[in-house]
Amino acid sequence: MGPIINxxxxxxxxxxxxxxxxxxxxxxxxxxxxxxxQVTSDPPRVAVxxxxxxxxxxxxxxxxxxSASVLxxxxxxxxxGPFGFRxxxxxxxxxxxxxxxxxxxxxxxxxxxLSVLEAKVIQEIDLGTHTVFIxxxxxSEALKEGTPLTYKxxxxxxxxxxxxxxxxxxxEK
Amino acid sequence: MGPIINxxxxxxxxxxxxxxxxxxxxxxxxxxxxxxxQVTSDPPRVAVxxxxxxxxxxxxxxxxxxSASVLxxxxxxxxxGPFGFRxxxxxxxxxxxxxxxxxxxxxxxxxxxLSVLEAKVIQEIDLGTHTVFIxxxxxSEALKEGTPLTYKxxxxxxxxxxxxxxxxxxxEK
Numbered sequence: 001m002g003p004i005i006n007x008x009x010x011x012x013x014x015x016x017x018x019x020x021x022x023x024x025x026x027x028x029x030x031x032x033x034x035x036x037x038q039v040t041s042d043p044p045r046v047a048v049x050x051x052x053x054x055x056x057x058x059x060x061x062x063x064x065x066x067s068a069s070v071l072x073x074x075x076x077x078x079x080x081g082p083f084g085f086r087x088x089x090x091x092x093x094x095x096x097x098x099x100x101x102x103x104x105x106x107x108x109x110x111x112x113x114l115s116v117l118e119a120k121v122i123q124e125i126d127l128g129t130h131t132v133f134i135x136x137x138x139x140s141e142a143l144k145e146g147t148p149l150t151y152k153x154x155x156x157x158x159x160x161x162x163x164x165x166x167x168x169x170x171x172e173k
Numbered sequence: 174m175g176p177i178i179n180x181x182x183x184x185x186x187x188x189x190x191x192x193x194x195x196x197x198x199x200x201x202x203x204x205x206x207x208x209x210x211q212v213t214s215d216p217p218r219v220a221v222x223x224x225x226x227x228x229x230x231x232x233x234x235x236x237x238x239x240s241a242s243v244l245x246x247x248x249x250x251x252x253x254g255p256f257g258f259r260x261x262x263x264x265x266x267x268x269x270x271x272x273x274x275x276x277x278x279x280x281x282x283x284x285x286x287l288s289v290l291e292a293k294v295i296q297e298i299d300l301g302t303h304t305v306f307i308x309x310x311x312x313s314e315a316l317k318e319g320t321p322l323t324y325k326x327x328x329x330x331x332x333x334x335x336x337x338x339x340x341x342x343x344x345e346k
Contacts, residue, residue, distance in 0.1 A: 003276050003312035009288040010211050010313070012243040012321045014189030037208050038183050038341045039222050040303050047220075047305070049212050070185040103176050115182040125298055127307065130213050132220070134300065139176035140183070148185045150323070169214045 007170050015151035015168070019083060019109045020048055021094070022059035022066040028107050029088030030097075031056045032080060034151045035167055036068050044137040046119055049130050051165035055088040060133060064121040065104035073147040075112035077158045084163070103139055115142045130167050180343050188324035188341070192242040192256060192282045193221055194272070195232035201280050202261030203270075204229045205253060207324045208340055209241050217310040219292055222303050224338035228261040233306055237294040238277035246320040248285035250331045257336070276312055288315045303340050 021030035035049040048068065050057040060066045082093045098111040108116040119135035151168075154160040162169045194203035208222040221241065223230040233239045255266045271284040281289040292308035324341075327333040335342045 003291075004314070005217060005310055006288075006313050006315050007217065008315055009243070009290055010214075010217065012189075012288045012315075013209060013211055014187060014321055014323050015210065016185075016187030035210050035212070036186060037188065037210060037222070038186055039208070039305060040300050040340055041183075041342045042302065044178060044180065044183065045300060049210070070182070115179075115185045117182055118176075123298065125296065125305075125307065127213050127218060129215065132212060132298075132305070132307075134298065134305075137178055140179050141177070142179050142181055142185075148187055148325075150187050152321075167213050168211045 010168060010170065013168070017071050017149045017151050017154050019069040019071060020050070020056060020066055021069070021099070021107045021109060022056055022063055023106050024059045024063035027059065028094055029055045029059055030083060030093055030107065030109055031088070032083045032163070033068070039134060045122075046117070046135055046137055048133050048135070049167050050133065051130050051167070054165060057131060060121065061124070061131070065106055065118065066121070066133070066135065067102055067104070067106040067108045067116060067118045069109040069113040070115045071149040072112050072114050073149045073153055075149055077160065079112050080160060110143060113143055114146050114148055115140065117141075183341060183343065186341070190244055190322045190324050190327050192244060192286075193223070193229060193239055194242070194267070194280045194282060195229055195236055195239040196279050197232045197236035200232065201267055202228045202232055203256060203266055203280065203282055204261070205256045205336070206241070212307060219290070219308055219310060221306050221308070222340050223306065224303050224340075227338060230304060233294065234297070234304070238279055238291065239294070239306070239308065240275055240277070240279040240281045240289060240291045242282040242286040243288045244322040245285050245287050246322045246326055248322055250333065252285050253333060283316060286316055287319050287321055288313065290314075
């Protein structure tokens with residue numbers, strides 16, 4: 001008998017929940033992402049992992065810049081609606097969401113947001129279904145105090161679903 | 174005035190807390206890591222980010238395999254002692270910790286552990302101070318039910334410190 005992979009184990013890994021947005025040639029989009037992490041402190045660099053089929057992926061791959069908004073735990077479920085399962089190719093996801101324009105031209109979503117950062121991609125790693133974008137942080141700003149939303153809270157308390165495009169997606173049993 | 178980086182923003186990002194271990198030619202070591210994430214679901218792949226100066230980095234770079242143990246929230250502060258600020262080059266960090274040998278030969282730490290996985294490195298990305306190891310999950314096992322320890326809980330409740338080698342390290346003010 002070979003080794004066994006128990007996929008439930010992946011649910012024990014902890015993440016935050018973020019909105020990642022980008023803009024290229026006048027087109028903008030944002031999406032919910034659980035995989036925003038700091039990868040080095042000096043220089044300050046982050047990594048973000050995005051499904052290749054997402055419109056936001058297309059925009060980041062072209063513009064090489066993105067923003068990330070750290071959401072607060074008190075964000076209501078309705079807030080996530082526009083960023084869910086419909087593609088930004090078909091609808092303007094930012095239409096009903098407060099944002100400002102950052103130094104990179106990316107929209108910085110500021111609603112239900114504790115802090116924002118903007119980053120410039122320095123490397124991308126092709127992982128088949130997803131790309132890891134490694135990026136230098138160009139600016140970061142704290143907007144307010146509060147408790148950051150976690151992926152666990154989103155699932156367990158807000159009863160949010162994972163997109164099938166998430167790197168952590170496991171089909172519901 | 175150029176863009177400003179407020180480093181406090183990085184503290185809003187959420188992580189779990191894990192013990193990552195490896196073994197090469199009879200030498201083993203493990204260390205605390207906050208950056209273990211799933212990067213693709215199909216195939217199941219994870220990324221882990223390790224400081225190049227760590228002994229565990231040396232072992233993973235040579236053996237190309239590692240284990241990760243998802244710690245439980247109830248792990249006492251004393252448990253972290255051996256995995257803290259002294260190098261595994263000088264002491265046997267696993268001496269006082271329960272572990273078993275995995276299919277890769279890596280030690281799987283099972284004390285205060287909810288679940289374990291083993292993975293084989295398929296790609297490494299050099300980020301200066303740190304390396305991102307991307308790895309195929311070879312096996313994963315759930316050991317018990319419980320609440321996974323988060324990086325936030327470790328800092329705020331257990332009053333744990335970050336190693337200066339952590340990707341998320343910010344000097345105390």
